[in-house]
Amino acid sequence: MPTKKKTTKRKKAVNPAFRQLEQLRKTVKTLRVKLEREVRERKIEARVKSEAQKARARLASQIAALRDQGQKLAKDLRSALGDASKREAARRDAMAKIAELKAEYTKKSAEMRSQLSRTTAELARKSEELKKLAEEAAHRAVEIIRSEAPAAGAAPQAHEPAATQETAGGGYEKEPHQ
Numbered sequence: 001m002p003t004k005k006k007t008t009k010r011k012k013a014v015n016p017a018f019r020q021l022e023q024l025r026k027t028v029k030t031l032r033v034k035l036e037r038e039v040r041e042r043k044i045e046a047r048v049k050s051e052a053q054k055a056r057a058r059l060a061s062q063i064a065a066l067r068d069q070g071q072k073l074a075k076d077l078r079s080a081l082g083d084a085s086k087r088e089a090a091r092r093d094a095m096a097k098i099a100e101l102k103a104e105y106t107k108k109s110a111e112m113r114s115q116l117s118r119t120t121a122e123l124a125r126k127s128e129e130l131k132k133l134a135e136e137a138a139h140r141a142v143e144i145i146r147s148e149a150p151a152a153g154a155a156p157q158a159h160e161p162a163a164t165q166e167t168a169g170g171g172y173e174k175e176p177h178q
Helices: 016-152 155-169
Strands: none
Touching: none
């Protein structure tokens, strides 16, 4: 059987050049790790920066849209407030006109009532006058009939008391009801 070879452990070289070479390799390795880490960080920073720029652009467009919308809303609000003040002024004018018309109606209504009461009083007075004139005319007619009856003969005299009773009961001599 073959014999096993002895593994030789490396002995640390005492040679300063070898030590310096190992130290340089170690430094290169750490620098490479640092460089790789820095490259990754720069890539991440570049990605974050580009995303931030994109977000800033989106945000700027949203801000511009919101600004435009705010200006439009402010314009609409000013318009609505102007319309509301116009409506309020129109309402006040209408209320003043209504009050004016009510006052005019009240005045005309009072005038018409007084005129109606005057007309009613005048009508009642004229009615009373007509009633008196009608009574007087009836009395005259009765007197004329009585005066003509003796001249006409005895036959009309028989009907005379009946005519007198009719005129007496007919209401010509009654007092007016008030």
